[in-house]
Amino acid sequence: MEKDCTFCNILNGEIPTKLLFENETLIVFRDINPIAPTHLLVVPKKHIRSINDLTVDDNRIVSEIITTARDMAQKMGIAKSGYKLFFNVEKGGGQVIFHLHLHLVGGWK
Ligand code: AMP
Numbered sequence: 001m002e003k004d005c006t007f008c009n010i011l012n013g014e015i016p017t018k019l020l021f022e023n024e025t026l027i028v029f030r031d032i033n034p035i036a037p038t039h040l041l042v043v044p045k046k047h048i049r050s051i052n053d054l055t056v057d058d059n060r061i062v063s064e065i066i067t068t069a070r071d072m073a074q075k076m077g078i079a080k081s082g083y084k085l086f087f088n089v090e091k092g093g094g095q096v097i098f099h100l101h102l103h104l105v106g107g108w109k
């Protein structure tokens with residue numbers, strides 16, 4: 001847990017957030033500033049700064065982030081129409097919250 005990290009503060013309840021899914025590895029919630037009709041964030045409980053900081057020990061976490069995003073797309077009814085998954089990496093890649101997260105966006109007509 002990092003004191004000034006928004007997602008750690010969501011994880012510890014300091015920032016109240018409606019979770020769409022939670023298990024021992026990760027949480028899923030809606031992006032507060034959506035760029036698509038459906039915009040979810042899949043966030044590991046472990047504080048990892050960005051994709052650059054992943055180690056081989058994190059492989060299971062990363063794979064669970066991706067399969068959970070797939071399951072959430074199914075649950076939100078956008079699996080068939082299609083969606084995008086992306087990680088922003090560091091400032092130049094558009095990352096503003098330095099706690100790893102996968103964006104799931106879709107639901108366009
Ligand atoms: P990134 O640019 O990849 O770091 O994305 C961070 C995302 O977190 C942005 O799309 C924000 O809209 C979103 N965000 C920031 N604060 C919150 C919050 N309290 N609850 C939900 N989403 C948030």
Ligand code: ZN
Binds near residue numbers: 008009047048098099
């Ligand atoms: Zn964090």
